Amino acid sequence: MEVWKNSIVIHAPTDRVFLYVDAPMNIPEWLPGMVEVRNVIGTGAGQQYEWTYKMAGLLMRGQAVVIEHVPGQCTMHHNIGTISAIWRCHVEPHEEGTLLAFELEYSIPIPLVGKLAEHIVMRRNEREFDLSLQNVKDAVEA
Secondary structure (H helix, E strand, O other), X not given: OEEEEEEEEEOOOHXXXXXXXXXXXXXXXXXXXXXXXXXXXXXXXXXXXXXXXXEOOEEEEEEEEEEEEEOOOEEEEEXXXXXXXXXXXXXXXXXXXXEEEEEEEEEOOHHHHOHHHHHHHHHHHHHHHHHHHHHHHHHHHO
């Protein structure tokens, strides 16, 4: 399992930041590689949706279930499919607006990308995940 975590300060109210990242249909706007989110069912804990993600030039499909949800504070999604992952999002007030923190635990499907490409894919994923924080900041502050 690979682990990535990072945070960013966003100059916007906490509730606005959380509402943006909490909406699955917004994920393709801020997460590089996320091609599509579809078939969203429900809200909060128990919410489900399907996704298509592009990694190493390959389209991967799966489903996500929200396994923890505290409105205005945090959410945790369990992804199953070609990519297995736990994604956590936490927001908290900060003197300059909101501190947004993401943490991701995921498994790279080695047979699909190959053992030699694993390191390259991991580094690229880290750059894309860092960019996702900046993308949220740009969208919410706009």
